[in-house]
Amino acid sequence: xxxxxxxxxxxxxxxxxxxxxxxxxxxxxxxxxxxxxxxxxxxxxxxxxxxxxxxxxxxxxxxxxxxxxxxxxxxxxxxxxxxxxxxxxxxxxxxxxxxxxxxxxxxxxxxxxxxxxxxxxxxxxxxxxxxxxxxxxxxxxxxxxxxxxxxxxxxxxxxxxxxxxxxxxxxxxxxxxxxxxxxxxxxxxxxxxxxxxxxxxxxxxxxxxxxxxxxxxxxxxxxxxxxxxxxxxxxxxxxxxxxxxxxxxx
Numbered sequence: 206x207x208x209x210x211x212x213x214x215x216x217x218x219x220x221x222x223x224x225x226x227x228x229x230x231x232x233x234x235x236x237x238x239x240x241x242x243x244x245x246x247x248x249x250x251x252x253x254x255x256x257x258x259x260x261x262x263x264x265x266x267x268x269x270x271x272x273x274x275x276x277x278x279x280x281x282x283x284x285x286x287x288x289x290x291x292x293x294x295x296x297x298x299x300x301x302x303x304x305x306x307x308x309x310x311x312x313x314x315x316x317x318x319x320x321x322x323x324x325x326x327x328x329x330x331x332x333x334x335x336x337x338x339x340x341x342x343x344x345x346x347x348x349x350x351x352x353x354x355x356x357x358x359x360x361x362x363x364x365x366x367x368x369x370x371x372x373x374x375x376x377x378x379x380x381x382x383x384x385x386x387x388x389x390x391x392x393x394x395x396x397x398x399x400x401x402x403x404x405x406x407x408x409x410x411x412x413x414x415x416x417x418x419x420x421x422x423x424x425x426x427x428x429x430x431x432x433x434x435x436x437x438x439x440x441x442x443x444x445x446x447x448x449x450x451x452x453x454x455x
Contacts, residue, residue: 206234206235206452206453206454206455207231207232207233207234207235207450207451207452208233208234208235208236208237208306208345208347208422208450208451208452208453209231209233209235209236209237209448209449209450209451210236210237210238210239210308210347210348210349210420210421210422210448210449210451211236211237211238211239211420211444211446211447211448211449212238212239212240212310212348212349212403212420212444212445212446213238213239213240213241213443213444213446214240214242214444214445214446215240215241215242215243215444216238216241216242216243216271217242217243218242219443219444220250222442222443222444223442223443224443225250225252227441227443227448228252228273229252231448231450233273233450234274234275234276235272235273235274235275235276235299235306236255236272236273236274237270237271237272237297237306237308237347237348238270238271238272238273238308239269239270239308239309239310239348239349240268240269240310240349241259241261241268241269241270241271241294242266242267242268242269243261243265243266243269244259244261244265244269245259245261252273254275255273255274255275256273256274256275256276256277256278257271257272257273257274258271258272258274258281258297258299259271259294260283260284260291260294260295260296260297261294262292262293262294263292263293263294264293267293268293268294268295268310269294269310270294270295270296270297270308270309270310270348271297272297272299272306272308274299274306276301278299278300278301278306279300279301279302280299280300281297281298281299281300282297282298282300283296283297283298284296285330285331285334286334289330290327290330293310293312294310295309295310295311295312295327296308296309296310296331298338303342303343303455304342304343304344304345304425304428305338305341305342305343305344305345306344306345306347307335307338307344307345307346307347307348308346308347308348309331309346309347309348309349309350310348310349310351311324311327311328311331311348311349311350311351311352312324312327312351313351313369313370314351314369314370314372314375315369316369318367318368318369318372318374321369321372321374321375324351324375325374325375325378328375328378328379328381328382329378331382332378332381332382332385335382335385335387336385336386339385339386339387339425343424343425343427343428344387344423344424344425345422345423345424345425345428345451345453346387346421346422346423346424347421347422347423347449347451348420348421349403349419349420349446350379350419350420350421351369351370351375351419352370352371352375352376352378352379352419353365353370353371353376353417353418353419354376354379354380354389354392354418355376355392357392357397357399358392358401358417358418358419359371359401359416359417359418360401360414360415360416360417361415370417370419371417382423383423386425386426386427387423387424387425387426388423388424388425388426388429389421389423390421390422390423390424390429390432390435390451391418391421391422391435391437391449393429394432394434394435395435400418400437400439401414401416401417401418401437401439402416402417402418402419402420402437402439402446402447402449403416403417403418403419403420403445403446403447404416404417404445405445406445411445416439418437419446420437420446420447420448420449421449422435422449422451424453428453431453431454431455432451432452432453432454433452433453433454434451434452435449435450435451435452436449436450437449438450
């Protein structure tokens with residue numbers, strides 16, 4: 206099974222930059238997208254061979270998640286318990302026979318951490334939700350989680366210590382999730398590898414590789430043995446993020 210996650214920073218914009226060709230070339234069984242920045246009823250395209258599930262933000266041109274899957278799920282839910290965080294279209298859960306696939310676009314704490322309280326509440330609710338799912342069957346959790354967990358996960362840790370995505374509070378919250386039995390697949394498989402998945406559009410950051418690793422696949426600890434490989438595809442353009450691809454044996 207091949208899974209891909211990608212924050213496209215606007216799906217219509219990404220499609221003008223080669224998204225479709227990459228989508229068909231990578232040939233994922235499940236392809237999760239964050240920051241669609243559009244409503245499903247605005248689309249004039251489809252990808253043959255895939256079921257699609259959208260969670261649109263109420264505000265047009267903002268946030269939004271989407272999952273394409275070749276395999277039809279048993280059940281699909283939106284937000285947490287089909288009611289929380291749907292105003293910003295942040296979570297989609299697909300239930301299959303043996304596992305759950307969850308994608309999320311975790312809120313940014315914003316400049317001067319002005320949305321940190323909201324962000325941390327989201328993290329707490331999401332952690333409880335994933336734990337509840339995990340009691341039933343294993344979970345594959347993907348998406349733009351908007352945190353660089355360790356210093357190795359961003360180019361300039363010292364100057365970003367109190368900034369959104371690398372605050373002590375956000376990093377601590379992510380650590381709590383890992384302590385609940387979820388594995389950061391890339392960092393576990395490649396403990397010393399420096400690779401990033403997001404670069405600001407400013408300061409020529411991508412050409413200088415001054416980036417952050419904030420896009421993830423996590424998996425229930427008891428399923429880690431099923432992982433074949435994970436790759437951050439930082440040679441793929443079309444967004445300020447790059448895709449992450451996971452292969453597991455099912």
